Amino acid sequence: MNVYLLDYRDFWCVAPALALAFWGFVVVAADLARFHRLDAAARRLALGRLTLTGVGIALGFASILLGIDSLAQSDSPRLEWIFGPSLGTYFARTDGLIFVGTLARGLPTDVLNVLFLVLLGMVVWMSTAYAFTDDLGEYFALLLWATVGMMLLAASEELATLFIALETMTICLYLMAGFEKTRRRSPEAGLKYFVYGSVSSALFLYGLSFVYGLTGTTYFDAVGRVLMSGPSPAGLAGNLVGGAALLLMLVGFGFKIAAVPFHSWAPDVYEGAPAPVAAWIATGSKIASFVALLKVFLHALGGWSHPSKEVMGPGWLGVVIVMAAATMTYGNFAALAQKNFKRMLAYSSIAHAGYLLVGVAAASVSAEGPSAAGAVLYYLVVYAFANVGAFAVAAWLARDRGDDTIGDLDGLSRRSPILALCIVVLMLSLIGVPPFGGFFGKLYIFMEALRQGPSGSRIVLTWLVALGLFNSVVSAFYYVRVLKAIYLREPKGKPLQPAEAALAWPIALSAVVVTALGVAPGPLVDVMKSIAQPMLTAARLETPAAAAADVRPRPVAWAPPSRTE
Structure with missing residues (x-):
C-alpha cells in the first residue's frame, strides 16, 4: 500500500x-x-x-x-x-x-x-x-x-474536498442570511435557504458517491481518464447509475448557481437577506460555484458530455442546454413583474446564470474548451462587480427607507447626479449595452457558442444564442425601469439621505470597473483564457516521493461483476 x-x-x-x-x-x-x-x-x-x-x-x-x-x-x-x-x-x-x-x-x-x-x-x-x-x-x-x-x-x-469546501461556504451563508432579526423576512430567508440547500447538498453527495462507485476514484483527472477510456462508445446509453449521478450532481450545482428549476430559493433569500449578504451570495458564491462546475463537468465528466456525438443524446450537454434556455427565459420574464429592487436583482441573477450556462455548453463541444471557459470567467468578473454595486444601492435604500423598492429611487438624479450616473452604468452593463463590460461578456460567450463544435451542435447552439439575444432585449425593459425612476420621475416623500462613503465608493468603483472592462476588455479576456487552460487540463502530482515512484492515486475502472452459470 x-x-x-x-x-x-x-x-x-x-x-x-x-x-x-x-x-x-x-x-x-x-x-x-x-x-x-x-x-x-x-x-x-x-x-x-x-x-x-x-x-x-x-x-x-x-x-x-x-x-x-x-x-x-x-x-x-x-x-x-x-x-x-x-x-x-x-x-x-x-x-x-x-x-x-x-x-x-x-x-x-x-x-x-x-x-x-x-x-x-x-x-x-x-x-x-x-x-x-x-x-x-x-x-x-x-x-x-x-x-x-x-x-x-x-x-x-477532488470530489470529497469539493463537497467539504462547498458546505463550508454555504453553511456560513445560511447563517448570515438570517442575521437581520428585526425583520421577519430575514430569518425566513435563512430558513428557506437552509432547507433547500440541505436537500440539494444531500442529493449532490449521493451523486458524488455514484461517480466514485463507477470510477473507483474521486480525483477529477482520474475520473476523466476512466470515463474517456470506457469501453462503451454510447456512454450513458443504458447506464442508469451514470445517468443518475449526472442528474444528482446537476441538482446540486443547479441550486448553487440558481438555475431553473432549482431557483425557487433565490428571490426570497435575496429579498430577505441583508443587502451585503445578498451581494456576497450573488457574486462570491456564484463565482466559486461556476468555477467548480466548469472543473467537474468539463474536466472530470467531460467524457459524459455527449458521448454518442449527438448534442441532445445521452449525456449532460443536452440537459445543460435545456437548463440554460429555461433559466435565462424564466429569470428575465419573472423580473418584469418585480417592484422590489433586490427581488428584481434575484431574478436577474437567475437570468445571468442562464447566459453563463450557454458558455458551459459551448466549452463542452469546443475544440478549444479553455477559450470558451475563459469567456465564462470574464463574464463572471464583470457580473460580480456590477452586482456588488447594485446591492450597494439596495443597502442605501434599506438604510434610509427601511425598504428597497424601485420607487424609492424616484428623482435620484436631482439629489445625487454622480451616483445616479454610476447606477445607470451598472444597469446598462447588466443589460449588455456597449461600451460596458456586460456587453463584451455576452458577446464572447455567444461568439464561442456560434463558432465552436461540429455542424450538428452548431445548429442547436445557434438557436440557444438567438434565445439569449431575445432575452437580452427582454431584460432591458426591467433595467430601464430603474433608469426611468432615477431620471424621469419626481421624488416622493422623504428624500434619500446622501450616501456615505461606505456605500458611495463601492457603487462608483463598480461603475468604473465595468466601464474599464468594456473600453479595454482584451487584457482580462487573455488572462481568463490563460488561467482556464491549466484549470481544465490534467495535472500530475509531483511530490518528492511521487516524482520518484510515480505514485499518484490511480483510478480503478469499473466493470459489472461477472456472472457464473
Missing part, C-alpha cells in the same frame, strides 16, 4: 485562506474582549476596519503568490536564488497540485483568490454603512469563513 506524505510547503500556497480563517477568530475575540463596550455605530465601524485589515493581509499573501507563480512561468531559476534551494525549487514547480492532489495551486488559483478578496473588501466596507444586526463579530467572522470556503471550492481537484 502506498503512503502519501504531505509536504509542509503546501501550506504556503493556501496562506490567504489560512489568514482569513485565523482572522475570523481574531474578529470574534476582539468583539467580545474590547469592542462590545462601544456604541453600535462605533462598534460596527471598528469591527469593519479590523475585518478589512484581515482582508488586506490575505490580499497581500495572494498578491505575493501571484507574483511568485508569474515568475515561475518566466524565470524559475530566480526563485531558487530568492527563496533558497528547497522553497525555490518548490515554487518553481508548475504541475499545479498540492495536498496529495486535492487542491490546485498556480496562476488560476492566485487570480481567483485576488478576485474573491477584492470583492470581499467591498462587501465588508458596505456592511459598515448601516445597522442590520447586533451580532457584528459573528457576522464579520462568517463573512471571512464563507470566503475561505469559496477559495477552497475554486481550488478543489
Whole structure:
C-alpha cells in the first residue's frame, strides 16, 4: 500500500485562506474582549476596519503568490536564488497540485483568490454603512469563513474536498442570511435557504458517491481518464447509475448557481437577506460555484458530455442546454413583474446564470474548451462587480427607507447626479449595452457558442444564442425601469439621505470597473483564457516521493461483476 506524505510547503500556497480563517477568530475575540463596550455605530465601524485589515493581509499573501507563480512561468531559476534551494525549487514547480492532489495551486488559483478578496473588501466596507444586526463579530467572522470556503471550492481537484469546501461556504451563508432579526423576512430567508440547500447538498453527495462507485476514484483527472477510456462508445446509453449521478450532481450545482428549476430559493433569500449578504451570495458564491462546475463537468465528466456525438443524446450537454434556455427565459420574464429592487436583482441573477450556462455548453463541444471557459470567467468578473454595486444601492435604500423598492429611487438624479450616473452604468452593463463590460461578456460567450463544435451542435447552439439575444432585449425593459425612476420621475416623500462613503465608493468603483472592462476588455479576456487552460487540463502530482515512484492515486475502472452459470 502506498503512503502519501504531505509536504509542509503546501501550506504556503493556501496562506490567504489560512489568514482569513485565523482572522475570523481574531474578529470574534476582539468583539467580545474590547469592542462590545462601544456604541453600535462605533462598534460596527471598528469591527469593519479590523475585518478589512484581515482582508488586506490575505490580499497581500495572494498578491505575493501571484507574483511568485508569474515568475515561475518566466524565470524559475530566480526563485531558487530568492527563496533558497528547497522553497525555490518548490515554487518553481508548475504541475499545479498540492495536498496529495486535492487542491490546485498556480496562476488560476492566485487570480481567483485576488478576485474573491477584492470583492470581499467591498462587501465588508458596505456592511459598515448601516445597522442590520447586533451580532457584528459573528457576522464579520462568517463573512471571512464563507470566503475561505469559496477559495477552497475554486481550488478543489477532488470530489470529497469539493463537497467539504462547498458546505463550508454555504453553511456560513445560511447563517448570515438570517442575521437581520428585526425583520421577519430575514430569518425566513435563512430558513428557506437552509432547507433547500440541505436537500440539494444531500442529493449532490449521493451523486458524488455514484461517480466514485463507477470510477473507483474521486480525483477529477482520474475520473476523466476512466470515463474517456470506457469501453462503451454510447456512454450513458443504458447506464442508469451514470445517468443518475449526472442528474444528482446537476441538482446540486443547479441550486448553487440558481438555475431553473432549482431557483425557487433565490428571490426570497435575496429579498430577505441583508443587502451585503445578498451581494456576497450573488457574486462570491456564484463565482466559486461556476468555477467548480466548469472543473467537474468539463474536466472530470467531460467524457459524459455527449458521448454518442449527438448534442441532445445521452449525456449532460443536452440537459445543460435545456437548463440554460429555461433559466435565462424564466429569470428575465419573472423580473418584469418585480417592484422590489433586490427581488428584481434575484431574478436577474437567475437570468445571468442562464447566459453563463450557454458558455458551459459551448466549452463542452469546443475544440478549444479553455477559450470558451475563459469567456465564462470574464463574464463572471464583470457580473460580480456590477452586482456588488447594485446591492450597494439596495443597502442605501434599506438604510434610509427601511425598504428597497424601485420607487424609492424616484428623482435620484436631482439629489445625487454622480451616483445616479454610476447606477445607470451598472444597469446598462447588466443589460449588455456597449461600451460596458456586460456587453463584451455576452458577446464572447455567444461568439464561442456560434463558432465552436461540429455542424450538428452548431445548429442547436445557434438557436440557444438567438434565445439569449431575445432575452437580452427582454431584460432591458426591467433595467430601464430603474433608469426611468432615477431620471424621469419626481421624488416622493422623504428624500434619500446622501450616501456615505461606505456605500458611495463601492457603487462608483463598480461603475468604473465595468466601464474599464468594456473600453479595454482584451487584457482580462487573455488572462481568463490563460488561467482556464491549466484549470481544465490534467495535472500530475509531483511530490518528492511521487516524482520518484510515480505514485499518484490511480483510478480503478469499473466493470459489472461477472456472472457464473
